[in-house]
Amino acid sequence: MNNAIELRDVRWRAGSSFALRDISMSVPKGSIYGFLGPNGSGKTTTIRMFMGMMKPDRGSISVLGLPVPRHMKTILSRVGYVPERPHIYPALTVDEQIRVHSTFYDNWDQGWCRELLTRLRIDVDRKISRMSKGETGKLLLLLALSQRPDLLVLDEPTDGLDPVVRRDVLTAVLDYVSERHATVFISSHLVHELERICDWVGVMDGGRLIAQLPMQHFKNGIKRLRVGQPPEQPGDTPFTLLARSRDEGEESLETWIVRDWESGMSPYFQSVGATLRDVIDLDLEEGFVELLRSSRPESEPRT
Amino acid sequence: MFKSMLFLHWKQARPGLALAIVASFALPIIAVEGLGRPVGRNAASVDAYRFIAAFDSWLPLFPLLALGVGVVLALSAWNWDHQLKHVYALSLPMTRWEYTLKKLLAGVTLCAAPAAAMWVGAHLAAASIDLPTGLKAYPNELSIRFLLATLISYSVWFALAAGTIRTTAWVVGSCLGFMFFGLIANDVLSTYFVYFEQVVVVEEIINWLMHAPGPFEVFTGNWSLIDV
Numbered sequence: 001m002n003n004a005i006e007l008r009d010v011r012w013r014a015g016s017s018f019a020l021r022d023i024s025m026s027v028p029k030g031s032i033y034g035f036l037g038p039n040g041s042g043k044t045t046t047i048r049m050f051m052g053m054m055k056p057d058r059g060s061i062s063v064l065g066l067p068v069p070r071h072m073k074t075i076l077s078r079v080g081y082v083p084e085r086p087h088i089y090p091a092l093t094v095d096e097q098i099r100v101h102s103t104f105y106d107n108w109d110q111g112w113c114r115e116l117l118t119r120l121r122i123d124v125d126r127k128i129s130r131m132s133k134g135e136t137g138k139l140l141l142l143l144a145l146s147q148r149p150d151l152l153v154l155d156e157p158t159d160g161l162d163p164v165v166r167r168d169v170l171t172a173v174l175d176y177v178s179e180r181h182a183t184v185f186i187s188s189h190l191v192h193e194l195e196r197i198c199d200w201v202g203v204m205d206g207g208r209l210i211a212q213l214p215m216q217h218f219k220n221g222i223k224r225l226r227v228g229q230p231p232e233q234p235g236d237t238p239f240t241l242l243a244r245s246r247d248e249g250e251e252s253l254e255t256w257i258v259r260d261w262e263s264g265m266s267p268y269f270q271s272v273g274a275t276l277r278d279v280i281d282l283d284l285e286e287g288f289v290e291l292l293r294s295s296r297p298e299s300e301p302r303t
Numbered sequence: 304m305f306k307s308m309l310f311l312h313w314k315q316a317r318p319g320l321a322l323a324i325v326a327s328f329a330l331p332i333i334a335v336e337g338l339g340r341p342v343g344r345n346a347a348s349v350d351a352y353r354f355i356a357a358f359d360s361w362l363p364l365f366p367l368l369a370l371g372v373g374v375v376l377a378l379s380a381w382n383w384d385h386q387l388k389h390v391y392a393l394s395l396p397m398t399r400w401e402y403t404l405k406k407l408l409a410g411v412t413l414c415a416a417p418a419a420a421m422w423v424g425a426h427l428a429a430a431s432i433d434l435p436t437g438l439k440a441y442p443n444e445l446s447i448r449f450l451l452a453t454l455i456s457y458s459v460w461f462a463l464a465a466g467t468i469r470t471t472a473w474v475v476g477s478c479l480g481f482m483f484f485g486l487i488a489n490d491v492l493s494t495y496f497v498y499f500e501q502v503v504v505v506e507e508i509i510n511w512l513m514h515a516p517g518p519f520e521v522f523t524g525n526w527s528l529i530d531v
Contacts, residue, residue, distance in 0.1 A: 087388075
């Protein structure tokens with residue numbers, strides 16, 4: 001089993017308004033997997049599915065090679081989880097929360113916990129209800145990391161944090177990964193943040209996983225092409241055409257957004273009587289937006 | 304792990320629990336206040352019947368206190384979990400029944416504190432009065448009854464509070480609805496069947512629940528600290 005998380009045809013419906021539709025996802029062991037998607041796309045619901053908090057209507061899930069929910073206890077003892085919203089008891093102090101939390105985990109590393117307290121500058125005597133969002137975020141990460149997990153699941157861990165705290169959090173995660181070779185599953189709608197750290201990316205939209213590929217492939221494979229004398233019907237393209245638009249003022253020039261582009265594909269344009277004027281790299285955010293745009297029906301709102 | 308669960312419950316229940324301990328300690332002492340003459344005087348002059356009757360006026364407060372302690376501990380058991388939508392609890396490496404059982408046991412342990420306070424208070428109260436001939440004090444029995452009533456109250460409310468507000472509302476609403484419509488149905492049926500003139504089914508069920516061998520008999524049993 002080379003995947004830390006595996007979902008097969010997972011389906012779940014909440015009334016008529018929202019559903020996860022046939023999600024099949026594989027998170028390779030040892031990878032940092034970025035889980036992208038706009039708000040409300042189903043990222044948190046998917047996480048709750050494989051964390052055993054919700055039961056899918058259909059499909060199968062395994063985490064760290066063990067089926068969910070049958071082996072949930074073993075799985076959760078090896079998973080560090082930072083949820084979207086703080087989930088710890090607000091009336092406790094940091095010290096009390098650490099003492100309580102540590103008793104549930106056999107692998108708890110008190111030395112590493114103390115080191116993180118210093119590194120992340122967390123005051124142990126502080127009451128959790130009086131902590132800022134950034135301090136709470138750092139504490140949640142500290143609790144998850146001190147468990148010495150094989151899999152770290154972070155649901156929007158830096159959402160709403162200031163840049164300094166964000167850097168602290170991501171640095172702590174990266175240090176942990178480089179030391180332990182753990183798998184990290186990090187959900188976010190902040191595309192730039194994931195671009196720097198992830199080696200795999202999955203994109204959710206409207207309850208569907210619309211793309212899942214290595215980050216390098218994602219970054220390099222989505223391009224903006226400037227095409228002269230474009231054909232009416234593109235026919236069989238060696239790449240995936242995500243969108244095309246005519247350039248204003250220039251009748252014979254179009255901009256194409258394509259996926260799975262490789263440099264050896266230029267001859268296609270000659271074969272259809274077109275000319276390839278330019279190949280422009282898109283950054284991850286542009287690629288992400290174009291991917292979402294192409295996956296949605298025309299009537300749906302654009303991101 | 305259990306220690307942590309106990310700590311969390313104690314932390315959440317502290318104010319209510321402190322109040323319950325003080326009330327449990329004070330109630331028997333207040334109940335006997337002014338009943339008898341100080342120890343050493345002639346107790347025979349005090350009328351035993353009047354003595355018991357005077358204490359009886361305090362009796363309803365004992366089961367009510369037990370009920371209240373159970374409610375406070377049960378609600379505090381789940382309060383944080385409900386507030387946090389159970390995410391923390393569900394992310395812990397424990398099965399759901401294991402978590403629930405440990406939480407239940409933590410509350411059961413805390414129930415012992417007010418019962419212990421009642422035991423101390425009841426002994427002090429018994430020692431502070433000079434009982435008339437033929438009467439005896441039962442501080443141990445009273446404390447055990449209080450503990451049992453607290454545990455039953457806690458267990459029932461723990462189960463009710465564990466669910467969502469909707470589930471709890473359904474359960475409580477169904478009970479109240481059964482009583483309300485049961486009484487109406489009994490009234491209607493009594494015009495057709497003589498049996499229902501003699502027997503009110505809802506009352507019978509309540510009697511069965513509240514008296515031996517019903518599960519809530521402990522609330523309606525003998526709560527007397529002083530008896531023959």
